[in-house]
Amino acid sequence: MSHNRRRILGAALALPAALTAADVLSATPAVAAAGGIEAQPWTDLVLEPGVTAPAGAVPQVRLITIAGTAFLQARGSVACNLAADQKIATLPAALRPTGLVRATAPRNNSQGINACRFEVNTSGSLTIYGGNSGNPITWVQFDSVQTVWH
Numbered sequence: 001m002s003h004n005r006r007r008i009l010g011a012a013l014a015l016p017a018a019l020t021a022a023d024v025l026s027a028t029p030a031v032a033a034a035g036g037i038e039a040q041p042w043t044d045l046v047l048e049p050g051v052t053a054p055a056g057a058v059p060q061v062r063l064i065t066i067a068g069t070a071f072l073q074a075r076g077s078v079a080c081n082l083a084a085d086q087k088i089a090t091l092p093a094a095l096r097p098t099g100l101v102r103a104t105a106p107r108n109n110s111q112g113i114n115a116c117r118f119e120v121n122t123s124g125s126l127t128i129y130g131g132n133s134g135n136p137i138t139w140v141q142f143d144s145v146q147t148v149w150h
Contacts (some may be wrong), residue, residue: 036067042075045089045126051080059142061095063149070149072101072120074142081138082131088140091124098122103147108138118145 042060053059059076072095078088097120105118107130116130116137131137 036065038065040064043092043095045076045091047078047089048087051078051088053077054079059089061091063095072097072103072145072147072149074103074105074118074145076143077139077141079139080128081136082128083133083136084131085127085129086131087125087127089126091120091126093124096122096124098150101147101149103145105145106141110135116140118142 040063042062045059045061047053047059054077057077059074059078061072061074064071064073080086080088082088099122101120103118104115105128106114107116107128108114111134113130113135116128118140119127119129121127128137128140
């Protein structure tokens with residue numbers, strides 16, 4: 001009988017993660033909240049002039065707290081024409097970070113660049129970085145944005 005050390009080690013390391021994931025997935029909302037997981041409702045972003053939301057993809061954010069650590073989660077998308085780093089939205093007052101928060105978001109693929117920087121400052125301004133006149137950002141998708149909040 002042959003034993004592959006890599007396979008045995010992988011199985012041993014995956015077991016605790018599988019048990020934890022199974023516990024979270026099978027938990028009822030009340031149990032999940034008691035276990036330290038809390039999700040706030042989705043809140044619409046206030047968009048800047050010239051930035052629009054495609055039908056059915058309104059950009060929204062919410063905070064999820066897991067074991068005392070808050071994470072910002074975003075969804076939706078925007079259509080825009082960003083030829084420079086630009087503020088595109090403002091977060092509601094209840095969702096202001098305690099420090100600068102950064103993440104990466106998908107954008108239109110132009111000249112081999114398909115991601116931009118998503119940044120929120122303490123005043124709630126959401127700025128997108130990476131567009132320029134030779135390579136403007138025409139849309140940004142937020143579904144992959146998840147970052148530690150505070």
